[in-house]
Amino acid sequence: MQWLERHVPKLVLAPSFVAVLIFVYAFIGWTAWISFTRSRLMPNYEIVGTIQYERLAASPRWETAMTNLAIFGILFILVSMVLGLLLAIFLDQKIRTEGVLRTIYLYPMALSLIVTGTAWKWILNPGLGLESMVRGWGFETFAFDWLINPDKAIYTVVIAGVWQASGFVMALFLAGLRSVDAEIIKAAQVDGIPTHRIYSAIIIPSMAPIFLSAFIVLAHLAIKSFDLVVALTGGGPGYATDLPATYMYAMAFSRGDIGQAASSAMVMMGVVFAIVVPYLYSELRAKHD
Amino acid sequence: MRLKSVLAASVAALAFAPLAHAEPQAEVLHWWTSGGEAKSVAVLQQEFAARGGKWTDMPVAGGGGDAAMTALRARVLSGNAPTAVQLKGPAIQEWFEEGVLADISAVADAQGWAAVLPASIAGHMKCGDIWCAAPVNVHRVDWIWANKALLDKHGIAMPTTWDEFNAAADKLKAAGVTPLAHGGQAWQDATVFETVVLGLGGADFYRKALVDLDKDALTSDTMVKAFDQMRTLRGYVDANFSGREWNLATAMVMNGEAAFQIMGDWAKGEFVAAGKVPGTDFLCASTPGDGYLYNVDSFAMFKVDGADKIEGQNLLAELIVGQNFQKVFNMNKGSIPARTDVALDDFDACAKLSAADMGASSAGGSLLPSYAHGMALRGAQAGAITDTVTAHFNSDMSSADAVKMLAEAVANSM
Numbered sequence: 001m002q003w004l005e006r007h008v009p010k011l012v013l014a015p016s017f018v019a020v021l022i023f024v025y026a027f028i029g030w031t032a033w034i035s036f037t038r039s040r041l042m043p044n045y046e047i048v049g050t051i052q053y054e055r056l057a058a059s060p061r062w063e064t065a066m067t068n069l070a071i072f073g074i075l076f077i078l079v080s081m082v083l084g085l086l087l088a089i090f091l092d093q094k095i096r097t098e099g100v101l102r103t104i105y106l107y108p109m110a111l112s113l114i115v116t117g118t119a120w121k122w123i124l125n126p127g128l129g130l131e132s133m134v135r136g137w138g139f140e141t142f143a144f145d146w147l148i149n150p151d152k153a154i155y156t157v158v159i160a161g162v163w164q165a166s167g168f169v170m171a172l173f174l175a176g177l178r179s180v181d182a183e184i185i186k187a188a189q190v191d192g193i194p195t196h197r198i199y200s201a202i203i204i205p206s207m208a209p210i211f212l213s214a215f216i217v218l219a220h221l222a223i224k225s226f227d228l229v230v231a232l233t234g235g236g237p238g239y240a241t242d243l244p245a246t247y248m249y250a251m252a253f254s255r256g257d258i259g260q261a262a263s264s265a266m267v268m269m270g271v272v273f274a275i276v277v278p279y280l281y282s283e284l285r286a287k288h289d
Numbered sequence: 290m291r292l293k294s295v296l297a298a299s300v301a302a303l304a305f306a307p308l309a310h311a312e313p314q315a316e317v318l319h320w321w322t323s324g325g326e327a328k329s330v331a332v333l334q335q336e337f338a339a340r341g342g343k344w345t346d347m348p349v350a351g352g353g354g355d356a357a358m359t360a361l362r363a364r365v366l367s368g369n370a371p372t373a374v375q376l377k378g379p380a381i382q383e384w385f386e387e388g389v390l391a392d393i394s395a396v397a398d399a400q401g402w403a404a405v406l407p408a409s410i411a412g413h414m415k416c417g418d419i420w421c422a423a424p425v426n427v428h429r430v431d432w433i434w435a436n437k438a439l440l441d442k443h444g445i446a447m448p449t450t451w452d453e454f455n456a457a458a459d460k461l462k463a464a465g466v467t468p469l470a471h472g473g474q475a476w477q478d479a480t481v482f483e484t485v486v487l488g489l490g491g492a493d494f495y496r497k498a499l500v501d502l503d504k505d506a507l508t509s510d511t512m513v514k515a516f517d518q519m520r521t522l523r524g525y526v527d528a529n530f531s532g533r534e535w536n537l538a539t540a541m542v543m544n545g546e547a548a549f550q551i552m553g554d555w556a557k558g559e560f561v562a563a564g565k566v567p568g569t570d571f572l573c574a575s576t577p578g579d580g581y582l583y584n585v586d587s588f589a590m591f592k593v594d595g596a597d598k599i600e601g602q603n604l605l606a607e608l609i610v611g612q613n614f615q616k617v618f619n620m621n622k623g624s625i626p627a628r629t630d631v632a633l634d635d636f637d638a639c640a641k642l643s644a645a646d647m648g649a650s651s652a653g654g655s656l657l658p659s660y661a662h663g664m665a666l667r668g669a670q671a672g673a674i675t676d677t678v679t680a681h682f683n684s685d686m687s688s689a690d691a692v693k694m695l696a697e698a699v700a701n702s703m
């Protein structure tokens with residue numbers, strides 16, 4: 001009986017542990033192996049060295065994809081956090097219809113990215129959406145053609161992504177704002193400290209863990225971002241809005257170039273690790289202290 | 290052993306046909322799931338059933354066949370390949386090299402395929418010395434479609450050289466008509482590009498550059514001119530072309546918003562479905578220059594076990610290349626039969642033109658595989674070229690830079 005009590009948690013966890021071991025870590029290992037082969041249509045297990053990574057480095061399309069990831073990732077995370085924080089602070093002013101507003105702002109998160117992408121594709125299409133509407137009002141020179149401009153198209157992905165995610169970030173921050181000790185705030189108010197100082201000097205610094213969580217969630221959303229680009233721009237114009245994930249998909253599933261796809265997947269994983277490992281490290285260290 | 294079982298199966302089929310001791314089985318993986326295409330496949334199913342076969346349909350829609358290829362990979366890796374798979378171009382030989390394709394030479398020889406198929410198309414159906422795939426149709430890619438009323442109104446004849454095309458387009462543009470209906474998707478950019486290369490460089494240059502990937506041809510002045518022409522064409526499309534589907538571009542020609550479209554003959558299906566008549570409402574002609582770019586759909590036959598399945602496979606191959614299916618299927622789909630001995634009386638004028646040109650270019654050595662539609666090159670190489678073409682078309686890259694990038698991309702894809 002005692003044996004059972006001791007071992008039940010382990011037994012219950014074992015299947016999912018084994019599943020994770022195989023379907024996550026074993027397949028990461030498999031992908032790593034494939035990335036060092038010349039696999040084309042089908043996997044080929046003969047290791048030939050770093051040729052796939054050299055091809056990756058020489059590919060202008062991959063360069064575009066990584067540049068886009070940097071632009072999209074930084075802007076998406078930054079703008080979502082700033083907007084989310086502002087919305088949370090405004091909602092935190094004990095307003096009457098907070099419940100309704102919160103739901104409205106959070107609602108985009110309930111949509112699939114495909115729907116978001118398609119809707120924004122129509123909104124941003126110069127011939128159908130915003131541009132033609134404003135021109136219809138008589139502003140004939142109004143131009144907003146970022147969607148079809150290869151240099152600007154990646155920013156439309158940022159717009160749609162921010163629209164989708166900032167409500168969720170707002171919810172995170174709102175919870176953070178509510179968790180700040182009300183006594184401290186009241187004490188500050190009694191001392192006559194202006195509201196913006198209360199926020200910038202007391203509340204926001206005490207929410208540091210929330211910032212970190214929001215950052216991690218947004219960062220991995222940005223890196224694995226795929227469906228938004230597919231629905232919004234299809235990677236175009238040309239391949240101007242390609243992201244690493246869409247590059248990987250094209251190589252693996254359209255072009256029969258599995259080795260190349262595997263190497264790009266490994267680089268993507270490297271980027272995720274570069275962000276997540278310091279976070280995990282700090283978390284673990286905090287526990288040990 | 291396998292040959293024996295094939296013989297045994299065919300003998301058994303002949304001797305005991307009414308008894309149907311083991312009905313022929315075929316599992317067919319394809320992505321013809323849209324209206325007209327599904328109807329076309331149903332014809333094959335009915336014929337197969339009429340001959341006593343049992344058809345297991347395995348349609349996998351999505352991604353222009355990407356999803357089907359993923360399904361195929363999984364099936365082959367698990368050692369349970371479908372009987373026949375919709376595959377085309379060098380992908381057939383690529384799968385053959387994986388050692389998973391079957392030999393259907395017995396059927397091909399008995400049916401005399403070599404005599405009725407154009408030589409260059411027959412070449413795609415062979416893996417080494419054996420037949421391993423059956424062709425379904427021939428789509429011509431280098432078509433230019435036009436709105437007849439618009440051309441008449443502006444006094445423009447169908448262009449026969451790119452210079453004539455440019456002159457006509459300038460005239461239309463000055464009159465406020467979009468000269469070229471185009472969808473800004475990479476494969477559509479590539480489709481236009483290959484017709485330009487063929488038109489400006491001729492058949493031999495096309496073969497050297499886009500089939501043999503000869504470095505000198507890829508970096509030649511002719512290729513620079515081809516990119517120059519692409520830049521000129523960029524000026525003839527409307528502002529909203531990015532990401533547009535090809536059938537919406539066809540609709541622009543239909544509605545008189547644009548004059549021309551360069552697209553394969555699946556565009557004809559759109560015109561006909563809208564009740565337009567070739568010759569009166571719209572015009573079809575080959576794109577400027579000589580030659581013929583084909584896109585041939587075919588079924589590759591995979592190795593299967595069991596006499597009933599092998600029998601089904603052979604029956605399927607026979608029916609696919611059979612006169613009746615070739616005619617009915619292609620009338621539905623807008624393409625022309627791959628075999629040259631099918632009576633074309635019921636086909637429209639564009640199809641007859643396509644068949645006549647195919648015969649002539651086959652004799653003249655200018656019957657060429659389309660690179661943009663996966664007939665000429667393997668996926669990685671074709672993709673590398675398309676990346677360059679679409680990057681050039683959608684930016685202000687110079688033609689000289691594009692040619693340099695093209696050669697590098699092709700070398701990097703090997």
